[in-house]
Amino acid sequence: MFGSSGAAGAVSYSRCQARAGRAPQSLWYAVAGSVLLTGLAVAFAVTLDRLPALVAVNVTNGVAQLAAAAACFLTARRRRGAERRWRVLIGLTMSGSTIANIATTTAYLAGGSSTTGSYSPGQLGFFALYALALAGLLSLPTDPLDASSADTAPRTRGGYAITLLDGLMIAGSLALLEWTVALAAVVRAVLLDRLALAFALISSFGTLILGSAVLLIACFRRPRSPAALILLGMGMLGFSITSNGFLLIIARPSHDYPPEAYLGFIVSFLLVALAALVPDRPAAVDDEPAAPSRRTMWAHAMLPYGVLATAGVAVSLKLLSGKPLDRLESFGMVGLLLLALVRQMVTMAENTRLLAEIRERERLLHHQAFHDPLTGLANRALFMRRLRRALECDADRPEDTGPAISLLFMDLDKFKQVNDTFGHVAGDELLKISAERLRAETRAADTVARLGGDEFGVILDGDDSDHPCRTAERLAAAVHAPCLLAGRPYTPRASVGLVTADAVRTARPASPDILFHQADLAMYAAKRERTGRPVIYRPGLPEIGGQPRSDHP
Numbered sequence: 001m002f003g004s005s006g007a008a009g010a011v012s013y014s015r016c017q018a019r020a021g022r023a024p025q026s027l028w029y030a031v032a033g034s035v036l037l038t039g040l041a042v043a044f045a046v047t048l049d050r051l052p053a054l055v056a057v058n059v060t061n062g063v064a065q066l067a068a069a070a071a072c073f074l075t076a077r078r079r080r081g082a083e084r085r086w087r088v089l090i091g092l093t094m095s096g097s098t099i100a101n102i103a104t105t106t107a108y109l110a111g112g113s114s115t116t117g118s119y120s121p122g123q124l125g126f127f128a129l130y131a132l133a134l135a136g137l138l139s140l141p142t143d144p145l146d147a148s149s150a151d152t153a154p155r156t157r158g159g160y161a162i163t164l165l166d167g168l169m170i171a172g173s174l175a176l177l178e179w180t181v182a183l184a185a186v187v188r189a190v191l192l193d194r195l196a197l198a199f200a201l202i203s204s205f206g207t208l209i210l211g212s213a214v215l216l217i218a219c220f221r222r223p224r225s226p227a228a229l230i231l232l233g234m235g236m237l238g239f240s241i242t243s244n245g246f247l248l249i250i251a252r253p254s255h256d257y258p259p260e261a262y263l264g265f266i267v268s269f270l271l272v273a274l275a276a277l278v279p280d281r282p283a284a285v286d287d288e289p290a291a292p293s294r295r296t297m298w299a300h301a302m303l304p305y306g307v308l309a310t311a312g313v314a315v316s317l318k319l320l321s322g323k324p325l326d327r328l329e330s331f332g333m334v335g336l337l338l339l340a341l342v343r344q345m346v347t348m349a350e351n352t353r354l355l356a357e358i359r360e361r362e363r364l365l366h367h368q369a370f371h372d373p374l375t376g377l378a379n380r381a382l383f384m385r386r387l388r389r390a391l392e393c394d395a396d397r398p399e400d401t402g403p404a405i406s407l408l409f410m411d412l413d414k415f416k417q418v419n420d421t422f423g424h425v426a427g428d429e430l431l432k433i434s435a436e437r438l439r440a441e442t443r444a445a446d447t448v449a450r451l452g453g454d455e456f457g458v459i460l461d462g463d464d465s466d467h468p469c470r471t472a473e474r475l476a477a478a479v480h481a482p483c484l485l486a487g488r489p490y491t492p493r494a495s496v497g498l499v500t501a502d503a504v505r506t507a508r509p510a511s512p513d514i515l516f517h518q519a520d521l522a523m524y525a526a527k528r529e530r531t532g533r534p535v536i537y538r539p540g541l542p543e544i545g546g547q548p549r550s551d552h553p
Helices: 002-011 015-020 025-047 050-076 081-109 121-139 157-189 194-220 226-250 259-277 294-320 327-369 380-395 415-422 424-440 468-479 501-505 512-529
Strands: 406-412 447-452 455-460 483-485 488-490 494-500
Touching: 025 050, 025 259, 050 081, 050 259, 081 121, 081 259, 121 157, 121 194, 121 226, 157 194, 157 294, 157 327, 194 226, 194 294, 226 259, 294 327, 380 447, 380 455, 380 512, 406 424, 406 468, 406 512, 415 424, 415 488, 424 447, 424 455, 424 468, 424 483, 455 468, 468 494, 494 512
Parallel strands: none
Antiparallel strands: 406 455, 406 494, 447 455, 483 488
C-alpha cells in the first residue's frame, strides 16, 4: 500500500510545488499509507499467534524497506549534487537491509528463531550497510551555523572526519557505559550464544553511531531542508533505539524476539521514505548571519569528550570497587582513548587549515583595500601612506646627498570622449594600458597609483640615477604611444605635472598636501600648454580658479 503511493508521489513530484515550498498531494497520500501500514503491523502483532505474527510483521517490515528504497531512488532522479547523493546512499541502505529481513523471515517461516546462532551471509553483510547509512547522513546538505551559504562555507574532508570521529566516540562511550553499568552483569547471568551476542553488539554499536551523527548534525549544523533532516533523523534515531532494545531482549533467559519489537523498525523505515519525498524547502539565510555563540562552540568541542569522561568514570568506579575489567571494557577504553587522540589531531589539522584560510583572506582584503580593482595599481589610500612615509624619510636626509623624492601627477586628455566614442569598456582598457605602461617604465622602489577616474600618480624615489624630469618625459612618451581600442587605432594623450620635494622645502616643510597641490598646478599648466611635455612646478604658476582643487587632499 505504502510502496505504491510513495512511487506515485515521487513520479508526479512537481518542481513548481517544490519551488513554492508547498508539499505535493502525493506526500499526504504517502503519510496516509504509512499510518495504514503501521496500523496493519500493530494488528498483526496483537491479534496473531507469536510465530505467524513474527512472519507477518517481518513481511510488513520488508514492504516498508522497499517503500523507503523506492522513494529515495525515484526522488533522486530529479535532484542533483548532495540532494541526490544522500538519497542514493540511503536508498542503497534500505535495499540492502531487505536481504537481512528476507533471511530473518525465512528463518521464522521454517519454524526457527533468529537468535539460534545460525546467521546467513545476508544477515552478517547487513553490518556493511551502516557505513552507507552514515555516508548518507553526512551527505545531507547542511551549512555551518555561521555560514550564509554552502558556497561560502563548504563542507571539508576535515569537517566530515571530525563528525565521523565524534560519532564514533559518542557511540563507543555510550556502548561501553551501557555494558559496564548493566549489560555485562545480565549477560553473565544467562547462558547466551556468543554469535548472537556479537551480532547484537555490533548492530547496537552501528546504530549508536548513526544516532550520534544525527544529534551532531541537528545540534551543530544548519540543514538546508529542515523537514528532511527531522524525518530522516527521527528515522535513524528510531532505528538506533529499536536495535539497542534488541540487545536487551537477547540478554534475557528467554531471548526470542516478540513481534512488537519489530514495530520500531517499520516506523523508522517509513520516516526515511517520507524524508525522501519531502520537497526541497531551503532554510532562510540571513545576508549577515550571526556568529555562533561561545556556548555552541564549546558544546560542539566538548560533547564527545564529556560522554567519554562519563564512560571513563563508570570504568574507574568499577576498578575502585575491586572488580576486574573484562576484555570488552579494557579494549573498549583503550580504543576510545585512541579515538580521542586521533580526533584531537584531526581537529588541530583542521584548525591549521582554517587559520591559513583566514590569513589568506586577510591578505586579499588588505590588497583590495589598498589597490585599484581595475588596474591593480595602488589606490589613493596606499599612495598617500607611502608618500607620507617617503617624506618622513626625506626629512631626515642630509641636503647634500642628492635629489629628494618627486611626485608626478598625470591626467589623460579627452578621456570622456574615449568613453563616448569607443564605449566604457574601451575606456577601461585605456586605463589598464596606461597603468601597465607606467608600471613598465618605473622601478620597484617607485610607487604608481590610480588616484581616481583617469588620474594617475607616481612617487619617484630620490635614489634614481636619472633626473626626475627625464623620467617624467619617458613616462609621458610611453603613455603617448599608439594603441588599439575596440579594434581601432588610437593615440592617447596625457598632461603631466612634476614637483620635487626640494622645491617646497625652501619655503616650508614638505607635506603630502603641498606636494599634491603643486603637482596639480603643474599638471594643469601642461594641459593649457598642450605640448604633451611634462611641466615642472615653479613658483608663480596660477591657481586653478583662484583656489586649490578640492578633489585632492
